[in-house]
Amino acid sequence: MDWALVFVLQVTFLPFITSQGLFKVEAKPNKYSSELGGDVEMKCRFDPVPMNPLTGLKVYWYWTTNNLVRKVYVMEYGKNNLSLQDVDFQGRVKLNTEELQNGLAMLQVSRLKMNDSGTYQCLMETELGTDYKKMTLTVTAPYKAVTRHIQEVADRDELLLTCQSEGYPESPVVWQDGQLQNINSNTTSVSTPDQLFKVTSQIHIKSLEKNNYTCTFTNDGHNATFHIPDDIPNHPVKNDTLIVILIIGLILLIIVAVLTYQQRKGSGTHNTRNRLVNGRGGFVSAPVCLQIGKENDDDLRENLGASLKAHYTDYSFSTEMGRHWDHPQRLQNNEGQPATLQSLLPEAEEMLFLEGPPGSGKTALAHILISSWAKGPTDTLTNLLDLSILHLLLYVDCSTAKGDLFQEIISQLSLGEKVSTEELRTVLTRSNDALLLLDGYREGDQLFDDSLKMFISERRGCRVLIMACPGHCPILRETVGTRELLKLQTQTVKY
Ligand SMILES: *[C@@H]1O[C@H](CO)[C@@H](O)[C@H](O)[C@H]1NC(C)=O
Ligand SMILES: *[C@@H]1O[C@H](CO)[C@@H](O)[C@H](O)[C@H]1NC(C)=O
Ligand SMILES: *[C@@H]1O[C@H](CO)[C@@H](O)[C@H](O)[C@H]1NC(C)=O
Ligand SMILES: *[C@@H]1O[C@H](CO)[C@@H](O)[C@H](O)[C@H]1NC(C)=O
Numbered sequence: 001m002d003w004a005l006v007f008v009l010q011v012t013f014l015p016f017i018t019s020q021g022l023f024k025v026e027a028k029p030n031k032y033s034s035e036l037g038g039d040v041e042m043k044c045r046f047d048p049v050p051m052n053p054l055t056g057l058k059v060y061w062y063w064t065t066n067n068l069v070r071k072v073y074v075m076e077y078g079k080n081n082l083s084l085q086d087v088d089f090q091g092r093v094k095l096n097t098e099e100l101q102n103g104l105a106m107l108q109v110s111r112l113k114m115n116d117s118g119t120y121q122c123l124m125e126t127e128l129g130t131d132y133k134k135m136t137l138t139v140t141a142p143y144k145a146v147t148r149h150i151q152e153v154a155d156r157d158e159l160l161l162t163c164q165s166e167g168y169p170e171s172p173v174v175w176q177d178g179q180l181q182n183i184n185s186n187t188t189s190v191s192t193p194d195q196l197f198k199v200t201s202q203i204h205i206k207s208l209e210k211n212n213y214t215c216t217f218t219n220d221g222h223n224a225t226f227h228i229p230d231d232i233p234n235h236p237v238k239n240d241t242l243i244v245i246l247i248i249g250l251i252l253l254i255i256v257a258v259l260t261y262q263q264r265k266g267s268g269t270h271n272t273r274n275r276l277v278n279g280r281g282g283f284v285s286a287p288v289c290l291q292i293g294k295e296n297d298d299d300l301r302e303n304l305g306a307s308l309k310a311h312y313t314d315y316s317f318s319t320e321m322g323r324h325w326d327h328p329q330r331l332q333n334n335e336g337q338p339a340t341l342q343s344l345l346p347e348a349e350e351m352l353f354l355e356g357p358p359g360s361g362k363t364a365l366a367h368i369l370i371s372s373w374a375k376g377p378t379d380t381l382t383n384l385l386d387l388s389i390l391h392l393l394l395y396v397d398c399s400t401a402k403g404d405l406f407q408e409i410i411s412q413l414s415l416g417e418k419v420s421t422e423e424l425r426t427v428l429t430r431s432n433d434a435l436l437l438l439d440g441y442r443e444g445d446q447l448f449d450d451s452l453k454m455f456i457s458e459r460r461g462c463r464v465l466i467m468a469c470p471g472h473c474p475i476l477r478e479t480v481g482t483r484e485l486l487k488l489q490t491q492t493v494k495y
């Protein structure tokens with residue numbers, strides 16, 4: 001026989017049965033409420049209790065809503081008849097059999113679904129009769145987690161605030177500002193696979209002035225608050241831009257600082273690393289050139305060159321001497337052959353010695369070089385000496401020199417206001433069109449000797465011409481050897 005028909009018959013004749021029967025069922029309470037996913041325990045009391053509740057009692061629990069019937073639980077002969085149970089409830093329903101002997105049928109339904117809500121019926125059958133009672137279950141789904149979203153409306157000082165949450169039943173949403181004024185909202189909802197309502201509520205705010213906006217899902221009072229403008233992502237934009245600019249500025253500043261540091265200090269450290277002595281006794285550096293600050297260097301060199309020429313002109317070194325340079329054979333190379341005046345100009349990065357006894361005319365030659373450089377080649381010297389390749393010529397009278405080479409250069413050539421010792425060192429070290437001319441050099445001043453040796457070893461490009469009496473600078477001569485040596489013979493020269 002069809003089970004539904006049995007049920008219908010039972011329901012149809014029940015009032016009849018109970019009105020006469022001695023057996024009674026009570027449902028207290030008859031209203032239950034529980035959260036989605038939770039448990040509920042529905043109770044029915046019955047009286048009298050059969051001698052053996054398990055065998056003498058049948059328990060049926062139905063869900064009956066909107067003319068639909070589902071079998072929640074069937075206990076016949078002390079056992080749950082699974083084949084009669086609706087699949088929706090299988091594995092989620094349990095009858096407390098121990099309480100039956102106390103006249104209490106307790107049905108526990110777990111993992112509640114939204115569609116578990118509705119009317120339930122507990123129907124019991126004994127030898128003495130049959131009775132049933134109804135009760136209702138409401139499965140609730142509070143709007144718990146309210147998610148907030150802020151969206152900037154393009155090109156306008158306007159924001160779209162959104163609150164969203166899922167729950168059951170459908171909930172209205174109320175918006176208020178910081179002054180508790182209600183704000184009209186646009187609230188919509190869609191249903192989810194769990195039979196929940198996903199409710200979305202939005203308001204437009206036209207002012208970004210400081211204020212709070214709260215959305216409340218009125219079913220359960222769950223709410224969320226927007227703090228404007230603090231909660232606006234990436235706001236204010238101007239501050240962000242400012243921060244970016246500041247960071248970029250800071251990075252640039254660091255780069256400039258590092259570059260400046262390298263420019264001032266770097267050439268020295270680079271050179272000591274790359275220092276090598278070549279076959280000619282000069283120093284060779286790896287062809288690494290610091291290009292950094294080159295333009296500054298160029299400006300500085302330009303200024304220096306002009307200052308030096310002005311200085312030398314003021315001192316009016318005599319060009320007369322050149323005119324009397326009529327004994328070129330006095331100047332000899334290290335093989336004893338006559339040398340030209342032009343051979344006094346060292347090659348780039350070369351260091352040259354000119355040795356001659358006191359009074360042999362070393363200083364006179366130095367003056368010819370200076371004068372020729374400062375004024376350009378004169379008539380008489382045009383064919384003999386061309387220093388136009390030189391951009392800088394630094395003349396140091398070593399007879400009075402003491403202390404640091406660069407300080408000495410600056411003080412002797414009155415460059416104190418033009419250049420610092422470090423700048424001068426940097427410029428000289430790199431320039432292959434610069435000539436350092438030391439006149440009357442004699443080893444003995446520790447500081448001067450050391451700073452000279454340091455410079456010679458560090459320089460890349462600068463030409464060096466040292467004029468000294470024989471035997472006055474043995475240590476330096478040793479590093480250079482004899483090949484880069486010119487000699488000046490003693491001669492009575494009339495100027
Ligand atoms: C379950 O109920 C059906 C229908 O009444 C019946 O045929 C079946 O034997 C019952 N099963 C058990 C295990 O009692
Ligand atoms: C916004 O709320 C905060 C605390 O939540 C409060 O301190 C502040 O005064 C409120 N601002 C306005 C404009 O209501
Ligand atoms: C309300 O919001 C929905 C979804 O965001 C949108 O489609 C609709 O146009 C809005 N209605 C009004 C009046 O703003
Ligand atoms: C009840 O809802 C669940 C999903 O939560 C669904 O799988 C099931 O089919 C529904 N049952 C009925 C009878 O609508």
Ligand SMILES: *[C@@H]1O[C@H](CO)[C@@H](O)[C@H](O)[C@H]1NC(C)=O
Pocket residue numbers: 214216221222223224
């Ligand atoms: C907002 O929700 C909290 C709990 O989440 C509650 O304590 C508070 O009263 C609610 N505020 C309003 C205005 O409903």
